[in-house]
Amino acid sequence: xxxxxxxxxxxxxxxxxxxxxxxxxxxxxxxxxxxxxxxxxxxxxxxxxxxxxxxxxxxxxxxxxxxxxxxxxxxxxxxxxxxxxxxxxxxxxxxxxxxxxxxxxxxxxxxxxxxxxxxxxxxxxxxxxxxxxxxxxxxxxxxxxxxxxxxxxxxxxxxxxxxxxxxxxxxxxxxxxxxxxxxxxxxxxxxxxxxxxxxxxxxxxxxxxxxxxxxxxxxxxxxxxxxxxxxxxxxxxxxxxxxxxxxxxxxxxxxxxxxxxxxxxxxxxxxxxxxxxxxxxxxxxxxxxxxxxxxxxxxx
Numbered sequence: 263x264x265x266x267x268x269x270x271x272x273x274x275x276x277x278x279x280x281x282x283x284x285x286x287x288x289x290x291x292x293x294x295x296x297x298x299x300x301x302x303x304x305x306x307x308x309x310x311x312x313x314x315x316x317x318x319x320x321x322x323x324x325x326x327x328x329x330x331x332x333x334x335x336x337x338x339x340x341x342x343x344x345x346x347x348x349x350x351x352x353x354x355x356x357x358x359x360x361x362x363x364x365x366x367x368x369x370x371x372x373x374x375x376x377x378x379x380x381x382x383x384x385x386x387x388x389x390x391x392x393x394x395x396x397x398x399x400x401x402x403x404x405x406x407x408x409x410x411x412x413x414x415x416x417x418x419x420x421x422x423x424x425x426x427x428x429x430x431x432x433x434x435x436x437x438x439x440x441x442x443x444x445x446x447x448x449x450x451x452x453x454x455x456x457x458x459x460x461x462x463x464x465x466x467x468x469x470x471x472x473x474x475x476x477x478x479x480x481x482x483x484x485x486x487x488x489x490x491x492x493x494x495x496x497x498x499x500x501x502x503x504x505x506x507x508x509x510x511x512x513x514x515x516x517x518x519x520x521x522x523x524x525x526x527x528x529x530x531x532x533x534x535x536x537x538x539x540x541x542x543x544x545x546x547x548x549x550x551x552x553x554x555x556x557x558x559x560x561x562x
Contacts, residue, residue, distance in 0.1 A: 487556015
């Protein structure tokens with residue numbers, strides 16, 4: 263099967279490498295030559311524009327937002343006009359449910375199949391072929407996408423025939439993920455301010471009722487002083503923004519998500535938007551003057 267992967271970031275690269283390993287012919291699209299080089303080492307091919315992926319049977323979109331998804335499919339260098347007849351498009355980008363529905367309608371009008379298929383699992387899950395896929399689309403789309411889904415995922419949730427349902431479920435996941443990251447950072451910052459050893463605090467909470475997946479996954483980034491972005495602060499500025507926009511449309515209050523969104527916005531405004539999302543903790547660092555592990559102390 264010839265598969266295009268548009269966006270070779272931490273998630274897209276993992277998907278592309280697993281597809282290549284599964285025996286598919288992979289065309290990876292990214293603007294970074296170093297991404298092409300990594301894919302080519304595994305036997306795939308890298309291209310600079312979506313239109314260059316050619317007559318793929320399936321294309322997976324791993325870009326930042328709905329505007330980028332629209333552009334890589336339907337823009338001046340978009341791929342929709344070069345795909346094989348009846349190809350299936352999997353939109354794995356986190357977008358608003360309404361955006362997924364509009365995208366599905368346009369793809370169907372172009373004669374192709376569509377899965378609203380956001381994912382979870384992070385870079386580790388992507389590299390391991392163990393992403394969770396929250397997918398909605400027609401039975402025909404699921405059938406056409408099955409070889410792709412088998413290669414990239416550990417669990418596929420079939421959530422219905424209508425695009426938008428997958429994005430709704432991912433929206434709820436992102437509400438929880440964003441709040442949990444912000445709360446983990448807040449708790450660690452409080453412990454540091456009160457004089458607890460950060461590593462010991464982390465170890466104790468990991469075996470206690472207050473632990474969470476995000477505590478166990480993100481706090482080690484802070485302990486190592488490594489703000490290399492696997493998922494960035496700005497991702498949660500966007501994703502919690504989607505959550506809050508949807509809530510406003512439903513006249514639904516979200517005080518916890520609103521507070522978390524403000525914290526990610528504050529971190530971004532302070533210049534940390536492109537850094538790892540765990541480093542929303544720098545908001546508390548600035549407010550309380552705490553020293554973070556692995557970083558220069560406030561005394562020198």
